[in-house]
Amino acid sequence: MTAALAAPALVYLFLPPKVRRQAQWVDVGDVARLQLKTPVELVFRKNMVDGWKISSEKQTAWAVRVSDQKIVAFGPQCTHLGCAYHWDEAKSEFLCPCHSSVFSADGAVISGPAPRPLDRYETKVENGKLLLGSLHESSSQDA
């Protein structure tokens, strides 16, 4: 009996819920305003699924044109412990105020305790507009 109660309870608590959501692309504006190696903080709204709640929430991303062809968008949280970092224009680096992690404009860790480069959004460009998809955790091998 204990097993008949405990097994479903463990499944109930530890298995992730079934996911019925699809990736959605959000238009975050013109690509043209992004200049080479100059990150811009983009604010947009996105439908977020949180448990039983679906709500339109404000999200931010740091978009950088790393080369003429390539644009990347970073998730707004430091990969160390999740603080919001910012762009230090004087030094041309991303600086995290919590534990002094420093990232380059292409997201790589320069110094500090951050274990991996900045997380990236999926990106695509359609009709001159930058579209952001879902946020993916970077691995420590990513540059």
Place this chain on the structure above:
Amino acid sequence: MRRKDRLLDWLDHRTGIETAVRNFLYERIPASSGWHQVFGSVALFLFLVQAFTGALLAFNYAPTPGDAYNSLRYILAEVTGGRLMRGLHHWGASMMIVVVVLHMTQVFLYGAYKKPREATWMAGVALLLLTLAYGLTGYLLPWDNRAYWGTVVTTQLAARAPILGPYLLRLLGSEGEVGVVTFARFYGLHVLLLPPATTLLIALHVYLVRKHGVAPAIDDELRPQKKFFPEQAFRDTVAVFFAFAILFVMAVAVRVPLEQLADPTDTTYIPRPEWYFLFLFQTLKLFPGPLEMVGAVVLPGLAVLVLLLVPFIDRGRVRRVTQRTFAAAVVFLALLGWTGLTVAAVATTPKPVVAAIDFSQPTDWMQLSPVEMAGIGYFRQENCASCHTVGRGNPKIGPDLADGGIHKTAAWMIQHFKRPAAMVPGSAMPAIQLSDAQLNTLAAFLLKLNARNAEALQLAPDFAVEGALIYQKNQCGSCHAVNGVGVKLGPPLNGLKRRRSQEWVEKHFRNPQALSPGSIMPGYRFSPSDMQTMVSYLFVLQD
């Protein structure tokens, strides 16, 4: 001393655990103890199951109106094992009522409440009332129509209580209407106040049972006492196991419905209480007008009072259970009355206007346009699923229809339906004998189908599909819109249920101008069953 004994000894010195277990297991019980005394243990066990499953449900539950409903749907549709947890909690509640009443009946029949066990009995009656209070407060928590309307009636009833009524209503937070405040109060009662109260009362109840010992039968004094362990402990364990097996099977096999989100503007809903309160509901009907108070408050109040005072009313000496004919007659009459009232309540429940939909499952089909819904009708009629898988399932001879890649344009599909092999060389599919319009409908549905919604769309109930077929056949869509599809010449039909009664809609179908002067809608003469299906379908369309 062996090491194990030394360890136990050490532990017992510090905690007294061994002594406690020994006292518990080797409690002396009368020689007549037997199977009839297992119900108390079963009730206690069920209480623990309720506490456990309730806590787990609370881990995924948002106790505010609206969110409560969404989170429960989340538990049912998305959380693994969530349906089982809710099933256990729901059926456990019903079962607990049954077992508590059985326990009480046994004690009553055997006269086990007699001196000096009056207090034990009274604590038991209080526990019965608490059990019912769980049922009453828990009823609101899913926040579907059933929960909402059931609670509206309950709180209005409480408001009728003499003198106390208005205060009771304020206490329940229902002065204005049943809303956030009432919800918070009910949830607070259900999870914060009742469980500790129950725990304390159970402790008192069990303490009193231990203090006075299990009530002996008349000739027990002549026979040597037994010990609780092993015989009675075994019986209790078997009974608990048996109860749990029934509960588990019910939780797995019997689906607990979830109705649509509570809608205070719904005029078609017929509220009914949980089955164990139906007799009270029916009693109320026996006292119309100013006498209502009698059925609502006076009689139930008196019944509880009499129940509490049973040990003082029946002060005779303990007698053999077989000689307690009066007690047996009381139980029999109570059972008869309860059954009669409950059956009457069930029998007089009018058939709901709108067929019940189980909202604990995905309801994606509600978003379909009438064309696509009617397509499901032809899909089922032509038995497409006998050769095709849709989404999940074992591969069949035909391709998976939820695979978006195989559907091209509607025109291509219609040609394919008519002469399958001409469009897909080598296809073994037989031609579908339907008109172009019907094939077009079928194509519309298939184009909507994908791997993500396949399962959800298959849940479309028959009445809605048939309603959509009638809708299509009569070309309602050339003047009306459903789910944004159609012509907006006439009023859109979503949310019709909120605006009009079934009677109105039926009358309007027969003679539109009588109810909407100047309307250009032609009259429709549906057969009674078509009319019912049509209205059911229209009333299902949400805003």
